[in-house]
Amino acid sequence: xxxxxxxxxxxxxNRARSESQTQLLLLPDGRVLAHNLTPxxxxxxQQLDPENLLIQQRCQPVSVKQPSQSAPPPKARRP
Amino acid sequence: MIVADISPxxxxxxxxxxxxxxxxRARDSLAHCQLCAHLCxxxxxxxxxxxxxxxKVARFFSAQTEVADELGLVPTFAVALSGCDLRCDFCITGxxxxxxxxxxxxxxxxxxxxxxxxxxxxARTIMVLGGEPTIHLPDVLEFVGALPDSAKLVWKTNAxxxxxxxxxxxxxxxxxxxxxxxxNDSCAQRLAKVGNYLEVxxxxxxxxxxxxxxxxxxxxxxxxxxxxxxxxxxxxxxxLPEVEVSMRAGFWPGWHSGRHQELTRxxxxxxxxxxxxxxxxxxxxxxx
Numbered sequence: 001x002x003x004x005x006x007x008x009x010x011x012x013x014n015r016a017r018s019e020s021q022t023q024l025l026l027l028p029d030g031r032v033l034a035h036n037l038t039p040x041x042x043x044x045x046q047q048l049d050p051e052n053l054l055i056q057q058r059c060q061p062v063s064v065k066q067p068s069q070s071a072p073p074p075k076a077r078r079p
Numbered sequence: 080m081i082v083a084d085i086s087p088x089x090x091x092x093x094x095x096x097x098x099x100x101x102x103x104r105a106r107d108s109l110a111h112c113q114l115c116a117h118l119c120x121x122x123x124x125x126x127x128x129x130x131x132x133x134x135k136v137a138r139f140f141s142a143q144t145e146v147a148d149e150l151g152l153v154p155t156f157a158v159a160l161s162g163c164d165l166r167c168d169f170c171i172t173g174x175x176x177x178x179x180x181x182x183x184x185x186x187x188x189x190x191x192x193x194x195x196x197x198x199x200x201x202a203r204t205i206m207v208l209g210g211e212p213t214i215h216l217p218d219v220l221e222f223v224g225a226l227p228d229s230a231k232l233v234w235k236t237n238a239x240x241x242x243x244x245x246x247x248x249x250x251x252x253x254x255x256x257x258x259x260x261x262x263n264d265s266c267a268q269r270l271a272k273v274g275n276y277l278e279v280x281x282x283x284x285x286x287x288x289x290x291x292x293x294x295x296x297x298x299x300x301x302x303x304x305x306x307x308x309x310x311x312x313x314x315x316x317x318x319l320p321e322v323e324v325s326m327r328a329g330f331w332p333g334w335h336s337g338r339h340q341e342l343t344r345x346x347x348x349x350x351x352x353x354x355x356x357x358x359x360x361x362x363x364x365x366x367x
Contacts, residue, residue: 020143020144021141021143025331025333025345027345029348031345033329033331033345034147034329035147035171035331036141036143036145036147036157037145037146037147038143038144038145038146039144039145039146039154042146054367057150057367058146058147058150058153059146
């Protein structure tokens with residue numbers, strides 16, 4: 001099998017994300033890509049772009065409490 | 080597009096006990112590992128490493144409630160295990176997915192407790208992903224064994240598992256979310272360094288469709304609409320015409336994408352539009 005192992009770090013990295021995290025990528029054309037989107041960050045994105053249906057859909061079902069979330073501060077959530 | 084309305088097929092009664100028994104079998108099998116389609120036979124219990132580089136204990140790099148997956152699944156408590164049997168240059172979690180030593184030791188019982196708390200707090204499902212979770216089936220089955228049968232479990236996979244993995248996974252998860260990344264073996268070899276991709280993935284998708292609720296996920300890659308998405312759409316229309324298809328448009332040019340000129344950007348609106356036209360032409364059952 002031809003598999004590239006030169007980039008395959010075998011060192012143990014003894015850390016995992018201790019707090020919830022979302023990564024955002026802002027594209028030059030104005031699109032925003034989100035990875036590991038948490039409920040709290042979905043709410044933030046909805047406030048930035050209230051007409052965005054994709055984000056709306058991901059905010060509506062959420063009633064999850066995430067006490068470990070560092071930012072943004074807790075807000076009222078839709079049921 | 081429509082919102083996913085997933086109807087999970089019933090899992091086995093007494094799933095947790097069965098999973099616990101299978102976990103023992105899966106752990107023993109690491110002496111001659113054949114969990115993924117590489118069938119490398121590495122003795123992971125004895126310290127050997129196969130292409131995935133994984134040892135005998137799983138580690139995880141993320142465990143949190145998320146809402147970016149298909150609407151029928153979210154909010155989901157997503158547990159991402161380190162390490163993978165593929166080497167996709169565009170992997171959005173390449174640092175952890177290419178390194179099974181990344182993150183922290185998994186600990187099935189502790190993670191199950193966290194997952195149950197997430198369910199109590201509003202998560203609808205529990206998703207196991209990677210990297211690629213297939214290479215960590217012993218720990219995954221211990222995790223399933225520590226969860227109640229009523230928990231809705233989602234198996235997120237690259238669909239590059241072996242027949243042995245399928246046997247161990249049978250009826251353990253309510254829903255499979257399986258990637259169909261490449262529409263031909265040449266792109267698979269060039270971008271993920273994997274051979275015989277189509278045959279393996281198509282076999283796994285057909286099996287998953289017959290044995291579980293299935294969502295087939297495809298990440299549109301820039302410059303790969305005609306060589307990858309079109310043949311995938313054609314195959315799905317022909318072989319799995321009823322399956323729910325999640326076409327993801329948010330290609331993120333990270334990790335080693337820069338090794339490939341066409342992957343140094345995201346997909347354009349024009350490409351996304353053309354991909355939707357292809358899906359419509361093949362009458363695919365697209366979900367969001």
